[in-house]
Amino acid sequence: MAADKFEVLKRYFGYSSFRNGQEELVDALLAGQDVLGIMPTGAGKSLCYQIPAIMMKGIALVISPLISLMKDQVNALVQQGVSAAYLNRSLTEAQYNKALANAANGKYKIIYVAPERLESSSFLRFALNAEISMIAVDEAHCVSQWGQDFRPSYLNIDSFISKLNLHPVIGAFTATATEEVKDDIIRLLNLNDPLKVTTGFDRPNLFFSVLRPQNNSSKLLELIKERNGQSGIIYCSTRKKVEEVCDLLNRNRISATRYHAGLKDDERVRNQDDFVYDRRDVMVATNAFGMGIDKSDVRFVIHYNMPKNIESYYQEAGRAGRDGVDADCILLYAKADVNTCKYFIENIEDNEDLSQEQKDFFRQREEERLKQMVFYCTMSDCLRGFMLRYFGDKHKDYCGKCSNCLTEFETVDVTVEAQKILSCIIRTGQNYGVKMITDVLRGVSTDKITRARLDRQSTFGIMKNVKAAEIKYLIEKLEEQEYIISVGAEKPILRVTEMSYPVLRGNSSVKICKARKLRSIVSKSERHHVDPELFDALKVVRTYFAKKKGVPAFVIFSDATLADMCRIMPTTEAEFLSVSGVGANKLEKYGEAFLNVIRKYKPDKNGTAPFAMDADRLNYFAYSDKPISVSEITFRINDLNKDQNCKKLKATDITEWLLENEFLKAATINGKNYKLPTPKGKELGMTSETRINDDGNWYKIVLYNRAAQGFIIDNINRIICGRIE
Ligand code: ADP
Ligand code: MG
Secondary structure (H helix, E strand, O other): OOOOHHHHHHHHHOOOOOOOOHHHHHHHHHOOOOEEEEOOOOOOHHHHHHHHHHHOOOEEEEEOOOHHHHHHHHHHHHHHOOOEEEEOOOOOHHHHHHHHHHHHOOOOOEEEEOHHHHHOHHHHHHHHHOOEEEEEEOOHHHHOOOOOOOOHHHHHHHHHHHHOOOOOEEEEEEOOOOHHHHHHHHHHOOOOOOEEEEOOOOOOOEEEEEEOOOOHHHHHHHHHHHOOOOEEEEEOOOHHHHHHHHHHHHHOOOOEEEEOOOOOHHHHHHHHHHHHOOOOOEEEEOOOOOOOOOOOOEEEEEEOOOOOOHHHHHHHHOOOOOOOOOEEEEEEOOHHHHHHHHHHHHOOOOOOOOOHHHHHHHHHHHHHHHHHHHHHHHOOOOHHHHHHHHOOOOOOOOOOOEOOOOEEEEEEEOHHHHHHHHHHHHHOOOOOOHHHHHHHHHOOOOHHHHHOOHHHOOOOOOOOOOOHHHHHHHHHHHHHOOOEEEEOOOOOEEEEOOOHHHHHOOOOOOEEEEEEEEOOOOOHHHHHOOOHHHHHHHHHHHHHHHHHHOOOHHHHOOHHHHHHHHHHOOOOHHHHHOOOOOOHHHHHHHHHHHHHHHHHHOHHHOOOOOOOOOHHHHOOOOOOOOOEOHHHHHHHHHHHOOOOOOOOOOHHHHHHHHHHOOOEEEEEEOOEEEEEEOHHHHHHOEEEEEEEOOOOOEEEEEEEOHHHHHHHHHOHHHHHHHHOO
16 A cells, blocks of 8 residues: 555545544455444545545445535545546436546546446446445445435445455445444445444534524524525425525525425526535525535525424534534424424325334324424423434533523413413313414404304403413413323314313412523634634635636635634645645645735734734724623734734733733633633623533633723733733
C-alpha cells in the first residue's frame, strides 16, 4: 500500500482525524474483512469505503440506490482529485459506453452503479474482466423488506458478486437498522463474519424544537425570515399542503421550490437541482423528498405537519446539518395532524396478502408509534433524550440543546376548568367535537346549538370569559393526559374516560405543565462562532467556483470548512492546509482565491500599532438587549474599528481588567477553572450560565446584560491602558 490512511484522509478529504467508528471500518476493509456500518446520517459513512477504495489495488464498486446521490458523490470525489464515475440511466448510451470503456481501461478507482445495472450484460462483461477488489453497498437497508425503502434489485447483489472471478471484500452501510433489518442485510448480502460497528444515534449539532403556534403559516414565515438566505426543507403531510405552503412562501418573496410524487419526473428533477445548487433556498416537500439528497449545508428542517412516527421524524429532520455545523429541526405541532395520521392508519391500503390478524397487528403497531410521536410533541422533557432512548441509546435527561431544555415550565392547577369542560362533554351527550364544546362553554348561540337546544344546558356559557384558543388548548391537554379521548378520525367527537369521574367528584386534581418562557436562546452569531462578514465573503468565492464547475456549492467547500477558515484566518498555503476540509487538491485549485479574501480581510495581521479606539466610535456600539458573552462584546468593539490598521482588542483584555477590579473572581469547579461574577459584578448585570458542549460536558459562561455592556464601553479606555505595557 502506497499511502497510509491518515495521509489519504488529509490529502483527498482534508481532514486530520477520523470520526467515531470510521477508523475501525476502514481498517477492517483494508484487511479484507466484510463490514456492516450503522451510523446516523451525516456521521461520515462515505469515507469508510472511499478511503479503502483509494488505497486498494483495482476498482471499487459502490452500489447506491439513487441517481442524484451518485452524481453528487462523484462530483465531490472528482473535486477532491479521485478518479471516479457513475453508471446509471441518466447517461446517454454513448456516454455510458464511453464510461464503461474507460472503466475497462482502468481509468477509475471508484465506480458508482445503480443496482439494476448489475444485471445488464454489458456491465457484467466488464465486471468479469476487471479487478474488482471491493463492493460497497450504500443505503444497505434497501435490501430488506422490513424497511420503508425496499428495492427489489438489491436482492440481486449477492448473485452478481458470486459470478465474479475474485471474491471482493464487501462493506454494507446504513443509517437505519432495527434487528430485523440488520439480520436481513447480513443474510441477503451474504456478509462473511462482518465487523459490525454501530455508533450512537445522537447528532449533537442539531437543535430540536417543538412549537405549538396558533397560526402555522405566520409562524413559518417568521422562522424562515429569521433564517434568511439559508438552505432549508419544509416537510408537509400532503401534496396539497406542499402546493399551498410553496405558494405562500413565494408570495412572500422567499425563494422556494416544491417536490412531491404528483409532479412530472422532469419537474421533480429540476426542482431538486434548484435546491441542491442553491438556486432556491427552501424546498417544500412531502416525505417523497430526501433519500438521495446529500446536500450537506441544509441549515434547517421544519415540519409543517407532524409526521406519523419518530422513525420518520428523525430521518427527515436528520437531513439538516450533515456538515456538522449547527442546524435547526423544528416541528410545528397542531392537534389536527394527529387526526390526519389516525385517518391514514385507519385507512391503510387493503393489502390482499395480509390476513385480518396481520392487518390488526400492523394497525396497532402504527397507532402505538403515533402515540409516541404525539408524546414527543406534547411532553416537557428533553426532546433529544426522548428520541435517543426510543432508538435504544442511553442519554441523560438534559441536553441543553432542545426547546424543552431551554424552556422554563410551570405546573398549573386547572381542576376547576377541567370540571367545567368534562361536565359539558357529558351533559351534551358525548356527541360533539372540540368546536361545539368550545362554543357551548363560551355561550355562543349558533344555529346548530339552538337547534340541538344546547343553549339550555347548565354548562352553556360557563366559560364565557375564556378565549376559544385557551379552551381548545385545555381540551388538548386533557386529551394528552387521557381524561378525554377523541373518537373517529374524520369528524372526531370527544368522550370522557374513567379517569374523569374522580375529577368531577372533586377527588382528584388536574395539573398541566405550561411553558413560561424560554430560558435562553442560542443566537445565530453565537452559533457559528465566526465573523459573519468574512463568512459571507468566502461564500461569494465559493458560489463563483460552484457555478464555474457546475457543482453544488458544498462540493467546493462545506459550511463547516468555511467556518473553520474564519476561525483560523490562514494567510499562507501551509496555514490554509490546516483548515478542516482542505486537502492538497483543493489547496491547489482554490487556495489562492480564498487566501486573497482572507488576507484582505485581515489588515491587522502585520499591523503593529496597539489597539486604540476613538471615543466617538463607541457611540455606535451595537448594544444587545439580550445578555451576551465577552467574546461577543469584543467582536462588536473590533467591528467598530475594522478599518483601523491596529491590533484587535482581545476578550482576555476585558476579563483581566474585570478580575483586577473584582467584578470577576476565579473559581474551580470539578477541577476546571472558571471566572465567575462577584456580588459586585452581579450588581452590575453580569450573570453566569451553565451550558453543555458537544461532548456532553458542562461549562460555565459569563453573560453581560445591557447595563454591564454599557459599563465596559464606558471604561474601555481604562481597560486598554491597563493592558498596555
Ligand atoms: P453519511 O453518508 O453517513 O450520511 P457523509 O459520508 O455524507 O455522511 O458525510 C457527511 C459529512 O461529514 C460530509 O460533509 C463529510 O465530508 C464530513 N466528514 C466525514 N468524515 C469526516 C471527518 N473524519 N472529519 C470531518 N468531517 C467529516
Ligand atoms: Mg451517505
